[in-house]
Amino acid sequence: MSEIPFELKLLQIENPEGLNFILGQSHFIKTVEDIHEAMVTSVPGARFGLAFCESSGATLVRSTGTDDALKALAERNALALGAGHSFILFLRDAYPINVLNAIKMTPEVATIFCVTANPVQVILAESAQGRGILGVIDGGRPAGVEGEDGVAWRKDFLRMIGYKIR
Numbered sequence: 001m002s003e004i005p006f007e008l009k010l011l012q013i014e015n016p017e018g019l020n021f022i023l024g025q026s027h028f029i030k031t032v033e034d035i036h037e038a039m040v041t042s043v044p045g046a047r048f049g050l051a052f053c054e055s056s057g058a059t060l061v062r063s064t065g066t067d068d069a070l071k072a073l074a075e076r077n078a079l080a081l082g083a084g085h086s087f088i089l090f091l092r093d094a095y096p097i098n099v100l101n102a103i104k105m106t107p108e109v110a111t112i113f114c115v116t117a118n119p120v121q122v123i124l125a126e127s128a129q130g131r132g133i134l135g136v137i138d139g140g141r142p143a144g145v146e147g148e149d150g151v152a153w154r155k156d157f158l159r160m161i162g163y164k165i166r
Contacts, residue, residue, distance in 0.1 A: 006127040008134075013088075013120040014077055019070070020096050020117045022089045025133065026108040029054060029062060031087060035109075036064045038102040039094070046094035049074040055084025055130065067092060083124060083131040085110075097163075114138045 015021065032052050039048050049070030051063040061078045065071035070090045077088050091099070096115040103109060114120060118139030124131050146154070158164040 004127055006125050009124040009126055009131075010137075011080055011122045011124055013122060014073065014080070015090075015117075015119070018117050019073075020091045020094075020115070021120075022091075022096060022100070022103060022112060022115045023086070023120070023122070023133075023136065024089075024103070024112040025083075025086050025110045026052070026106070027085055027110055028108045031106065031108040032062045032064050034106045035087065035089060035103055038106055039089075039099055040066070042099045042102045043094040046099070047092040048089060048094065050087060050089045051075045051078035052087040053078050053082060053084055081122060081124070081131070081133070083122075083133045086133055 013021070013023070029052070032050065035050055039046055039050075047065075047067035047070060049063070049065035049067055049072065051061050051071070051074035054060050054062055061075055063071050063075050063078070065074065070092060074088050074090050078086070081088070089103070100112070100115060104112060113122075113133055114136045116138050120139075121137040123134040123136065125134055155164070159166050
């Protein structure tokens, strides 16, 4: 066994509209169709774009979606990431909470790195063989710990958007 040189890189995800997205890793080209099916059966009418970085064979970015602009956004980000077997899924008219379990249950999905609408930087390792995702920087650092007003705001917000009973 010998040491192999590599570089660390930091890549900003392109997300000009602050859309929710899911960044993950899977292991097979079938991911593209299976995540598409998970999306349309979880939230009919959802608009989304998905891109998957194939890491063997033709090593292409494979993509699908119900919205051409979101599909193009996913493709641009996947090409920029260039990390084998990674996928990125941008959502509109759907929220990750409604689709995340279906995506995690997709047999090819190995891990989820982040689910967010925050600005995200991806930490990549690059060698002569390729790239891999080491982790993500999701949003900003905490400004402090919530107090009573923050707790009240959080509880009211969740009820206002219908995720908790009033």
